[in-house]
Amino acid sequence: xxxxxxxxxxxxxxxxxxxxxxxxxxxxxxxxxxxxxxxxxxxxxxxxxxxxxxxxxxxxxxxxxxxxxxxxxxxxxxxxxxxxxxxxxxxxxxxxxxxxxxxxxxxxxxxxxxxxxxxxxxxxxxxxxxxxxxxxxxxxxxxxxxxxxxxxxxxxxxxxxxxxxxxxxxxxxxxxxxxxxxxxxxxxxxxxxxxxxxxxxxxxxxxxxxxxxxxxxxxxxxxxxxxxxxxxxxxxxxxxxxxxxxxxxxxxxxxxxxxxxxxxxxxxxxxxxxxxxxxxxxxxxxxxxxxxxxxxxxxxxxxxxxxxxxx
Amino acid sequence: xxxxxxxxxxxxxxxxxxxxxxxxxxxxxxxxxxxxxxxxxxxxxxxxxxxxxxxxxxxxxxxxxxxxxxxxxxxxxxxxxxxxxxxxxxxxxxxxxxxxxxxxxxxxxxxxxxxxxxxxxxxxxxxxxxxxxxxxxxxxxxxxxxxxxxxxxxxxxxxxxxxxxxxxxxxxxxxxxxxxxxxxxxxxxxxxxxxxxxxxxxxxxxxxxxxxxxxxxxxxxxxxxxxxxxxxxxxxxxxxxxxxxxxxxxxxxxxxxxxxxxxxxxxxxxxxxxxxxxxxxxxxxxxxxxxxxxxxxxxxxxxxxxxxxxxxxxxxxxxxxxxxxxxxxxxxxxxxxxxxxxxxxxxxxxxxxxxxxxxxxxxxxxxxxxxxxxxxxxxxxxxxxxxxxxxxxxxxxxxxxxxxxxxxxxxxxxxxxxxxxxxxxxxxxxxxxxxxxxxxxxxxxxxxxxxxxxxxxxxxxx
Numbered sequence: 001x002x003x004x005x006x007x008x009x010x011x012x013x014x015x016x017x018x019x020x021x022x023x024x025x026x027x028x029x030x031x032x033x034x035x036x037x038x039x040x041x042x043x044x045x046x047x048x049x050x051x052x053x054x055x056x057x058x059x060x061x062x063x064x065x066x067x068x069x070x071x072x073x074x075x076x077x078x079x080x081x082x083x084x085x086x087x088x089x090x091x092x093x094x095x096x097x098x099x100x101x102x103x104x105x106x107x108x109x110x111x112x113x114x115x116x117x118x119x120x121x122x123x124x125x126x127x128x129x130x131x132x133x134x135x136x137x138x139x140x141x142x143x144x145x146x147x148x149x150x151x152x153x154x155x156x157x158x159x160x161x162x163x164x165x166x167x168x169x170x171x172x173x174x175x176x177x178x179x180x181x182x183x184x185x186x187x188x189x190x191x192x193x194x195x196x197x198x199x200x201x202x203x204x205x206x207x208x209x210x211x212x213x214x215x216x217x218x219x220x221x222x223x224x225x226x227x228x229x230x231x232x233x234x235x236x237x238x239x240x241x242x243x244x245x246x247x248x249x250x251x252x253x254x255x256x257x258x259x260x261x262x263x264x265x266x267x268x269x270x271x272x273x274x275x276x277x278x279x280x281x282x283x284x285x286x287x288x289x290x291x292x293x294x295x296x297x298x299x300x301x302x303x304x305x306x307x308x309x310x311x
Numbered sequence: 312x313x314x315x316x317x318x319x320x321x322x323x324x325x326x327x328x329x330x331x332x333x334x335x336x337x338x339x340x341x342x343x344x345x346x347x348x349x350x351x352x353x354x355x356x357x358x359x360x361x362x363x364x365x366x367x368x369x370x371x372x373x374x375x376x377x378x379x380x381x382x383x384x385x386x387x388x389x390x391x392x393x394x395x396x397x398x399x400x401x402x403x404x405x406x407x408x409x410x411x412x413x414x415x416x417x418x419x420x421x422x423x424x425x426x427x428x429x430x431x432x433x434x435x436x437x438x439x440x441x442x443x444x445x446x447x448x449x450x451x452x453x454x455x456x457x458x459x460x461x462x463x464x465x466x467x468x469x470x471x472x473x474x475x476x477x478x479x480x481x482x483x484x485x486x487x488x489x490x491x492x493x494x495x496x497x498x499x500x501x502x503x504x505x506x507x508x509x510x511x512x513x514x515x516x517x518x519x520x521x522x523x524x525x526x527x528x529x530x531x532x533x534x535x536x537x538x539x540x541x542x543x544x545x546x547x548x549x550x551x552x553x554x555x556x557x558x559x560x561x562x563x564x565x566x567x568x569x570x571x572x573x574x575x576x577x578x579x580x581x582x583x584x585x586x587x588x589x590x591x592x593x594x595x596x597x598x599x600x601x602x603x604x605x606x607x608x609x610x611x612x613x614x615x616x617x618x619x620x621x622x623x624x625x626x627x628x629x630x631x632x633x634x635x636x637x638x639x640x641x642x643x644x645x646x647x648x649x650x651x652x653x654x655x656x657x658x659x660x661x662x663x664x665x666x667x668x669x670x671x672x673x674x675x676x677x678x679x680x681x682x683x684x685x686x687x688x689x690x691x692x693x694x695x696x697x698x699x700x701x702x703x704x705x706x707x708x709x710x711x712x713x714x715x716x717x718x719x720x721x722x723x724x725x726x727x728x729x730x731x732x733x734x735x736x737x738x739x740x741x742x743x744x745x746x747x748x749x750x751x752x753x754x755x756x757x758x759x760x761x762x763x764x765x766x767x768x769x770x771x772x773x
Contacts, residue, residue, distance in 0.1 A: 045347065048347060055358075055359045056361055082346055085339060088339075093741075094737045094741070098740060108462075108680070112733045115677060115733030115736065116736075119729045119730035121347060125351055126351070132358075132359065282545060288538050291534050295523055
């Protein structure tokens with residue numbers, strides 16, 4: 001039971017990270033109907049920018065609490081801005097000229113962009129994994145079991161709390177942004193019918209660009225959380241995280257924001273429980289099989305709308 | 312904002328607007344390059360430290376500034392003529408059209424006589440073999456992506472299945488069941504099996520994903536490719552895990568092995584023993600396999616199944632309305648493509664003599680896909696040209712040592728080849744989404760044969 005509880009905590013944490021990345025996939029897919037294959041790499045870029053800023057500011061575990069929180073918020077904002085610029089550029093360079101081209105063109109271009117971003121980071125920052133000394137230490141003891149096999153402590157670390165709370169706050173802000181502002185209204189309009197939205201005076205190109213920027217900002221948050229949680233990143237983290245987050249977006253119902261978060265949680269839980277109870281080696285297989293199963297049996301996802309085929 | 316600037320630049324060639332746009336682009340570039348290039352994280356005893364490299368950022372930003380300026384001056388200033396230019400390009404394509412069979416014949420002749428040219432050494436032969444392997448993979452993938460319009464990002468899975476099938480059959484199964492003298496035939500016996508097993512995997516993987524639309528299919532095939540690789544890495548009792556399978560039998564000249572002894576190839580044919588004989592033989596084996604793939608695909612295109620593939624690519628709903636069994640059509644495309652991937656994999660295993668899961672990463676799939684895309688989806692001659700360009704280009708990066716004199720001894724050009732590869736993929740899509748060969752050969756026509764521009768076919772609306 002205690003073991004289960006611990007895995008549940010870990011799964012929710014991991015799921016929050018996947019959910020944050022999945023938002024970028026689901027928004028972009030919703031609005032222009034393409035898979036931004038480079039999104040995982042934007043997450044990686046966000047992670048690297050966070051790392052660089054943390055090192056530049058000299059944040060360590062010994063920094064006092066208030067300063068630490070403020071510094072982390074600063075890091076978060078900087079990472080969001082830079083990741084936003086990256087994704088904006090990616091959209092301008094690789095996707096916008098291809099609008100109206102044949103269906104596979106943007107996807108192939110996105111794969112090229114993904115390779116470009118990975119290789120660019122590998123060359124600029126070298127291929128070695130970058131370890132970061134833990135910044136946020138400690139945590140609560142939730143439950144404890146003592147028996148003849150030894151003691152098993154269920155812990156809820158501060159970093160896990162930070163991750164889940166930040167995710168919740170940002171999700172709330174984000175939902176408000178989509179439902180209450182004119183930008184969100186424009187986005188939803190474009191999602192429903194791009195041409196009609198354009199006829200009604202919405203700057204579609206600008207809306208799409210902003211969608212990419214917002215998705216990237218969420219991915220950058222996930223990047224910082226990933227860095228703080230695992231303490232080590234390299235140029236290749238975007239690929240696996242990207243595919244899993246995409247799975248989460250599909251599972252939740254592509255185009256649906258709460259769906260992306262829910263899908264992220266489910267994928268995180270599946271991965272953690274699979275590693276805990278079956279085998280760690282095959283955890284990626286579990287996530288990938290999940291993707292195939294969902295697409296085959298539940299293509300509209302948990303919270304998505306079924307797609308109507310028009311002739 | 313940039314676009315507005317660009318538009319005004321188009322309209323009046325306004326120098327101020329162009330400069331404004333270039334400055335804006337370089338500001339963005341500065342923001343992009345500053346953190347990742349400018350501040351390099353290095354491991355130090357106390358943790359990470361930052362190594363500042365503002366010179367590199369400045370150079371990169373300057374490249375963007377002048378690159379954009381050059382684009383403005385050379386291309387965008389004549390925005391009004393873009394349309395005309397495009398049609399001029401397609402006119403050029405129609406002019407070149409009669410030459411295409413000659414290009415094919417020339418490439419074929421060059422490929423056949425290559426080992427006998429005086430300047431050919433082992434290095435060139437190895438490169439030729441590599442190019443032909445990718446050409447074969449490209450032709451195999453072309454069936455799935457180019458003809459049937461199903462984007463397969465996990466093609467390397469079938470390559471891996473072929474390689475591992477051959478490796479396992481020839482190292483574990485054959486020694487138990489075959490008499491010793493037949494072991495020399497191992498490659499020729501196992502090759503069809505590897506192809507068939509890969510085709511079976513094509514069916515197994517293809518079956519559940521057939522209902523998916525284009526880009527979903529792409530992601531699922533990518534996931535399958537990764538699953539196969541993870542299984543190969545972790546199923547240690549079968550595949551020896553990351554350590555790979557060593558000692559895979561080399562192919563024989565139809566039973567005569569390339570050894571120094573009395574039964575060897577050299578002695579049998581009264582030649583001096585030389586290790587290059589095996590290399591030349593391997594070269595011809597892959598040439599024959601690749602040509603077989605090409606011939607097979609070209610013939611299939613003229614069969615009902617080939618027509619059904621192309622019809623499926625153009626419009627799936629229309630296909631269904633006309634009574635074409637889309638499930639079977641897609642499955643055969645998957646299985647055929649997989650089979651050729653399997654053949655190529657078996658060849659790869661026998662050529663290397665050693666395989667490990669590391670050879671079957673996603674990047675290989677992306678590379679083969681890039682070859683198909685660059686060549687022009689659906690065009691076999693385009694795939695041939697683009698595999699020469701692509702693999703040859705990769706190899707060129709190894710030989711750019713003179714750049715070391717320009718950029719200093721630490722500069723390693725081969726580091727940049729994947730970066731260039733990724734950027735090339737984006738640029739090809741942006742500038743020439745139909746690839747090098749945009750002309751389409753109509754498979755069926757009324758009265759006269761007319762060339763179809765690639766812009767008129769809906770590629771890959773799977």
